[in-house]
Amino acid sequence: xxxxxxxxxxxxxxxxxxxxxxxxxxxxxxxxxxxxxxxxxxxxxxxxxxxxxxxxxxxxxxxxxxxxxxxxxxxxxxxxxxxxxxxxxxxxxxxxxxxxxxxxxxxxxxxxxxxxxxxxxxxxxxxxxxxxxxxxxxxxxxxxxxxxxxxxxxxxxxxxxxxxxxxxxxxxxxxxxxxxxxxxxxxxxxxxxxxxxxxxxxxxxxxxxxxxxxxxxxxxxxxxxxxxxxxxxxxxxxxxxxxxxxxxxxxxxxxx
Amino acid sequence: xxxxxxxxxxxxxxxxxxxxxxxxxxxxxxxxxxxxxxxxxxxxxxxxxxxxxxxxxxxxxxxxxxxxxxxxxxxxxxxxxxxxxxxxxxxxxxxxxxxxxxxxxxxxxxxxxxxxxxxxxxxxxxxxxxxxxxxxxxxxxxxxxxxxxxxxxxxxxxxxxxxxxxxxxxxxxxxxxxxxxxxxxxxxxxxxxxxxxxxxxxxxxxxxxxxxxxxxxxxxxxxxxxxxxxxxxxxxxxxxxxxxxxxxxxxxxxxxxxxxxxxxxxxxxxxxxxxxxxxxxxxxxxxxxxxxxxxxxxxxxxxxxxxxxxxxxxxxxxxxxxxxxxxxxxxxxxxxxxxxxxxxxxxxxxxxxxxxxxxxxxxxx
Amino acid sequence: xxxxxxxxxxxxxxxxxxxxxxxxxxxxxxxxxxxxxxxxxxxxxxxxxxxxxxxxxxxxxxxxxxxxxxxxxxxxxxxxxxxxxxxxxxxxxxxxxxxxxxxxxxxxxxxxxxxxxxxxxxxxxxxxxxxxxxxxxxxxxxxxxxxxxxxxxxxxxxxxxxxxxxxxxxxxxxxxxxxxx
Numbered sequence: 024x025x026x027x028x029x030x031x032x033x034x035x036x037x038x039x040x041x042x043x044x045x046x047x048x049x050x051x052x053x054x055x056x057x058x059x060x061x062x063x064x065x066x067x068x069x070x071x072x073x074x075x076x077x078x079x080x081x082x083x084x085x086x087x088x089x090x091x092x093x094x095x096x097x098x099x100x101x102x103x104x105x106x107x108x109x110x111x112x113x114x115x116x117x118x119x120x121x122x123x124x125x126x127x128x129x130x131x132x133x134x135x136x137x138x139x140x141x142x143x144x145x146x147x148x149x150x151x152x153x154x155x156x157x158x159x160x161x162x163x164x165x166x167x168x169x170x171x172x173x174x175x176x177x178x179x180x181x182x183x184x185x186x187x188x189x190x191x192x193x194x195x196x197x198x199x200x201x202x203x204x205x206x207x208x209x210x211x212x213x214x215x216x217x218x219x220x221x222x223x224x225x226x227x228x229x230x231x232x233x234x235x236x237x238x239x240x241x242x243x244x245x246x247x248x249x250x251x252x253x254x255x256x257x258x259x260x261x262x263x264x265x266x267x268x269x270x271x272x273x274x275x276x277x278x279x
Numbered sequence: 280x281x282x283x284x285x286x287x288x289x290x291x292x293x294x295x296x297x298x299x300x301x302x303x304x305x306x307x308x309x310x311x312x313x314x315x316x317x318x319x320x321x322x323x324x325x326x327x328x329x330x331x332x333x334x335x336x337x338x339x340x341x342x343x344x345x346x347x348x349x350x351x352x353x354x355x356x357x358x359x360x361x362x363x364x365x366x367x368x369x370x371x372x373x374x375x376x377x378x379x380x381x382x383x384x385x386x387x388x389x390x391x392x393x394x395x396x397x398x399x400x401x402x403x404x405x406x407x408x409x410x411x412x413x414x415x416x417x418x419x420x421x422x423x424x425x426x427x428x429x430x431x432x433x434x435x436x437x438x439x440x441x442x443x444x445x446x447x448x449x450x451x452x453x454x455x456x457x458x459x460x461x462x463x464x465x466x467x468x469x470x471x472x473x474x475x476x477x478x479x480x481x482x483x484x485x486x487x488x489x490x491x492x493x494x495x496x497x498x499x500x501x502x503x504x505x506x507x508x509x510x511x512x513x514x515x516x517x518x519x520x521x522x523x524x525x526x527x528x529x530x531x532x533x534x535x536x537x538x539x540x541x542x543x544x545x546x547x548x549x550x551x552x553x554x555x556x557x558x559x560x561x562x563x564x565x566x567x568x569x570x571x572x573x574x575x576x577x578x579x580x581x582x583x584x585x586x587x588x589x590x591x592x593x594x595x596x597x598x599x600x601x602x603x604x605x606x607x608x609x610x611x612x613x614x615x616x617x618x619x620x621x622x623x624x625x626x627x628x629x630x631x632x633x634x635x636x637x638x639x640x641x642x643x644x
Numbered sequence: 645x646x647x648x649x650x651x652x653x654x655x656x657x658x659x660x661x662x663x664x665x666x667x668x669x670x671x672x673x674x675x676x677x678x679x680x681x682x683x684x685x686x687x688x689x690x691x692x693x694x695x696x697x698x699x700x701x702x703x704x705x706x707x708x709x710x711x712x713x714x715x716x717x718x719x720x721x722x723x724x725x726x727x728x729x730x731x732x733x734x735x736x737x738x739x740x741x742x743x744x745x746x747x748x749x750x751x752x753x754x755x756x757x758x759x760x761x762x763x764x765x766x767x768x769x770x771x772x773x774x775x776x777x778x779x780x781x782x783x784x785x786x787x788x789x790x791x792x793x794x795x796x797x798x799x800x801x802x803x804x805x806x807x808x809x810x811x812x813x814x815x816x817x818x819x820x821x822x823x824x825x
Binding site (some may be wrong): 076077078079080082089092096097098099100101102103106109110111112113114116117118121138139142 | 303304306332334336337338340341342344345346347348349351352354356370371374378485486487488489490494495496497498499500
């Protein structure tokens with residue numbers, strides 16, 4: 024029989040971790056093991072710590088992140104597929120005192136929305152772009168994304184991505200780092216506690232750049248999609264480190 | 280005070296009115312025959328006076344999504360384009376309608392389909408009044424017949440858009456956009472603050488989540504069918520209210536008319552001369568000009584049809600508005616169509632011949 | 645009073661701006677006006693024409709069926725518009741580049757050698773104002789004072805130094821125009 028444990032009363036004084044104030048009570052629809060939940064949490068924390076809740080507008084994408092507005096307690100607009108950067112452009116131009124960020128997946132940002140993304144970067148709009156790259160279309164059921172690795176199996180590349188048929192995986196972060204209007208490009212991941220801490224710093228920097236009118240900041244999150252990848256969360260994390268990181272290396276790509 | 284009368288192109292009038300109507304932002308992409316809207320705004324530099332934002336976007340798709348973003352923030356925002364560009368915007372317009380946001384869209388029509396021609400046409404009537412984009416949505420559609428109306432409808436368009444939180448379109452064409460006429464430049468109203476928007480149309484805009492309210496979300500998504508149907512029912516109730524309250528039309532010599540022309544925009548201008556020609560020759564011809572293409576003046580047309588011997592729809596297309604006219608007339612009298620396509624125009628004399636040919640001769644046979 | 649006029653020639657000849665000056669002149673004199681260009685994709689070299697209507701009553705159609713006056717500045721426009729002048733109307737043309745001269749007998753026909761005269765004076769850009777001067781001699785729908793005011797209105801302020809030369813061109817045009825009998 025287990026020994027009766029001493030009951031510890033939970034009070035604010037002994038709390039080592041709190042639920043971010045800006046996360047709502049809504050149960051997230053994300054699959055267990057998905058990176059979205061952690062990234063949402065970091066965004067909520069940073070906005071709260073900056074005291075920006077009443078001056079922030081988020082733009083959610085089409086894709087798994089579409090319901091971001093249900094989870095982070097700020098004003099949101101849900102954009103058409105790929106158009107978040109255009110939506111955010113107008114918001115920032117019209118409301119320069121607001122913190123404006125987009126939250127987009129790889130299909131949204133680097134397939135259908137490539138044009139809007141690149142031109143928004145090139146104009147140097149002072150917004151933050153949060154880019155969740157899990158190399159697959161999650162919401163529509165695991166189809167190939169522009170960022171799908173060579174040889175990776177998806178619903179629309181059942182025999183693995185073949186460059187002759189599908190072309191090469193798309194490194195949009197490196198591409199936009201070449202643009203004059205872009206201030207800060209970094210690639211992060213939330214697969215480990217240390218990675219989470221680094222990612223939070225990167226988000227804070229991106230948001231501060233936006234408020235200081237310093238041009239566009241781009242934070243890519245190399246992420247897992249264990250459902251789409253058909254792996255357990257643990258295996259997905261490991262696969263990400265072994266296969267995604269070599270092709271999408273973490274760290275700052277541009278920091279001016 | 281002396282009236283400020285200017286000679287302006289229709290497209291220039293749109294730009295002038297945008298600034299004076301307190302527009303917060305214009306987002307557009309060049310396309311003939313409407314490029315003077317963006318050109319004039321860039322020349323006038325309103326960001327130095329009223330603070331209005333003017334931005335040349337990378338495409339019409341970006342333009343309409345910028346409009347979506349600005350509208351979501353409760354700003355008076357607009358775009359303009361011509362037919363192929365409006366086709367590209369249709370997705371965004373559907374989202375704006377679905378999210379119930381106010382905005383103004385100007386279409387200076389050219390002939391299609393496809394890349395078509397840069398010459399004037401009215402062949403986007405279906406696109407403007409029946410959808411264009413997906414889903415059961417409506418836009419309020421205003422059809423100006425003069426440069427003065429191009430100017431005035433910018434004010435009216437923004438008012439209607441905010442009153443009902445609905446995308447509103449000015450459906451013009453290359454004739455009205457490119458021609459110059461006298462315009463009485465009236466009114467000058469300021470841009471609205473966040474607080475004024477709240478007072479005027481309710482607390483819905485994205486202004487940053489305040490402690491005293493729930494978060495605001497601009498979205499057209501509702502995955503649950505019951506929720507999505509409820510959204511649709513709300514939209515339909517609003518559309519019904521607009522149909523009851525916002526129908527506009529103009530009439531010329533309909534009181535004693537035996538025959539009626541129904542025409543909108545530039546066609547109505549041309550046909551109004553035809554009416555005068557006919558009257559000089561003793562033919563009792565009248566003109567009804569729908570000013571709102573949606574909501575359509577169906578009831579008035581039905582009333583007039585009861586005492587007409589024939590109706591001719593005159594349009595710069597293959598016969599689009601005629602479908603709405605026939606629905607309104609409901610078989611009371613024959614409704615014929617006369618039109619030109621592909622950027623060709625008709626003259627008042629051409630229309631007079633069409634009246635002879637299609638209404639009078641047919642009756643005699 | 646109602647004057648329905650078409651000015652037609654090549655893009656770059658100042659067809660549209662001639663119409664604009666005239667339309668502004670009408671406004672200066674309190675008339676209703678409309679200016680309707682047949683716009684084309686070419687900036688220069690293609691055909692260009694503009695319909696100007698000046699009236700003491702509101703203008704219904706900006707598109708005319710027939711014209712009171714046609715000012716013709718190239719052969720293509722002659723071929724197209726000679727037949728669209730009202731009986732008793734006026735045709736004015738510059739003989740430069742015209743190979744097939746007008747043949748109608750039920751209209752009044754005038755020639756104005758403005759191209760040659762403008763070239764001789766080294767003021768080729770005044771060509772269209774010269775034509776306008778000729779037109780107003782034949783069809784004085786607006787006063788010369790209104791035209792001078794209209795000129796000022798239709799030119800941007802930075803071009804006002806050109807006003808005296810333009811005014812001179814209007815006077816020259818009036819003397820240059822000749823009726824073809």
